[in-house]
Amino acid sequence: MIRTLQPGQRREVWIASVTGERxxxxxxxxxLLEAPNWTLDGTALVLNGDGKLWTFDVESRKVAQVPLTGIPDLNNDHVLAPDGTGIFLSGNDGHIYRAELDGGAARMITVDDGSFHFLHGVSPDGRELAYVGIEAGDFTQPGRLMTVPVSGGATTPLNVDGHCDGPEYSPDGEWLYFNTEAFTDQPGHAQLARIPAPDGNSSGGAPEQLMESETVDWFPHLSPDGQLASYIRFPGGTVGHPADLPVDVVLVPAGDWTTPLQTRHLFGGQGTLNVNSWSPDSTRFAYVAYPLATTDTTKD
Structure with missing residues (x-):
C-alpha cells in the first residue's frame, strides 16, 4: 500500500549533526517521502515515495525520480550497496531487488518461498543481505531474521524468538543489530538487540539486549565508523511501528545505548528512520518528520 499525507500534513526532511545542530x-x-539513505559520495539522500525511488541533492535542494524498470511499487526498505552505485530494494510484491542508483532495469533476488521479504541490511563485503521474513505476508505472524546471498539462493534463519525487525550489519560485519520482542511477554514491546552475524557455518549465536527501556524502540543504525548509533523511540504500549505518533529520534554512543547524546522530538514514526541514514563521514544523519497543521517540529 502506498502511503500518502493526510490533509494539512507535510513531510519535512531534516539533517542533524552529531555536534547538536540540525x-x-x-x-x-x-x-510522502520516507526512509532516507545517504549516498556514498555524501552529496545526496535516497528516499522512497509514491511507490518510486527518489534522490535529494543536498546542495541544490532538488528532488529527482530514479528511472527504474522491471520493479513493482516500492516500500521504504532500501539499502545502498557498499560499492555506492547499486541499491537493494523491497517491492510491495514481497520480493527483494537490486538496481543501479542511476536507474535502469531491476533484478529480483528472492524467490517465491511462501514469505514476504523485507530488506534492511547488506554486509560490508556486499555478499549477504539481511531481511525480515513474514510467512505468507500475514502480519499477524512474527517477523523472522533471515539472510540471503546477494546473488539469491539458500536463505539462513537466525535463532531469535518473538517478532523481529530491522536487521542491519555492523560496519565490521561481525554483528546484526535489530529490534525484537524476544525479551518480553508484553505485545509490541520491541527492544534493541544484536546477534553475531552468520558466517556460513552457523546461524548466529544468542541475541544480546542492548538496553532495557519502558519505551518501544526500533531500527538501530550504527554510524559508518562504528562509534555512534541512532534509533527511533515510540511511546510505551505502541504495537508495531505505526505512522503519525509523537516519537523520538535518539543518538547514543555505540558502546552505551543507555546514555542519549541527543533526543529529537517529532511527529512521525513509520518512514522517519526505517533505514540507515548516516552520512559516509559519520558526522550527520537524516530523518523525516510528518507534522500536521497543529504540530510543530521546529523545536525539540
Missing part, C-alpha cells in the same frame, strides 16, 4: 532541508505537502 537543519530542515526540504519540506512540502505533495509526495
Amino acid at each position: 537543519e530542515l532541508v526540504y519540506a512540502a505537502d505533495d509526495v
Whole structure:
C-alpha cells in the first residue's frame, strides 16, 4: 500500500549533526517521502515515495525520480550497496531487488518461498543481505531474521524468538543489530538487540539486549565508523511501528545505548528512520518528520 499525507500534513526532511545542530532541508505537502539513505559520495539522500525511488541533492535542494524498470511499487526498505552505485530494494510484491542508483532495469533476488521479504541490511563485503521474513505476508505472524546471498539462493534463519525487525550489519560485519520482542511477554514491546552475524557455518549465536527501556524502540543504525548509533523511540504500549505518533529520534554512543547524546522530538514514526541514514563521514544523519497543521517540529 502506498502511503500518502493526510490533509494539512507535510513531510519535512531534516539533517542533524552529531555536534547538536540540525537543519530542515526540504519540506512540502505533495509526495510522502520516507526512509532516507545517504549516498556514498555524501552529496545526496535516497528516499522512497509514491511507490518510486527518489534522490535529494543536498546542495541544490532538488528532488529527482530514479528511472527504474522491471520493479513493482516500492516500500521504504532500501539499502545502498557498499560499492555506492547499486541499491537493494523491497517491492510491495514481497520480493527483494537490486538496481543501479542511476536507474535502469531491476533484478529480483528472492524467490517465491511462501514469505514476504523485507530488506534492511547488506554486509560490508556486499555478499549477504539481511531481511525480515513474514510467512505468507500475514502480519499477524512474527517477523523472522533471515539472510540471503546477494546473488539469491539458500536463505539462513537466525535463532531469535518473538517478532523481529530491522536487521542491519555492523560496519565490521561481525554483528546484526535489530529490534525484537524476544525479551518480553508484553505485545509490541520491541527492544534493541544484536546477534553475531552468520558466517556460513552457523546461524548466529544468542541475541544480546542492548538496553532495557519502558519505551518501544526500533531500527538501530550504527554510524559508518562504528562509534555512534541512532534509533527511533515510540511511546510505551505502541504495537508495531505505526505512522503519525509523537516519537523520538535518539543518538547514543555505540558502546552505551543507555546514555542519549541527543533526543529529537517529532511527529512521525513509520518512514522517519526505517533505514540507515548516516552520512559516509559519520558526522550527520537524516530523518523525516510528518507534522500536521497543529504540530510543530521546529523545536525539540
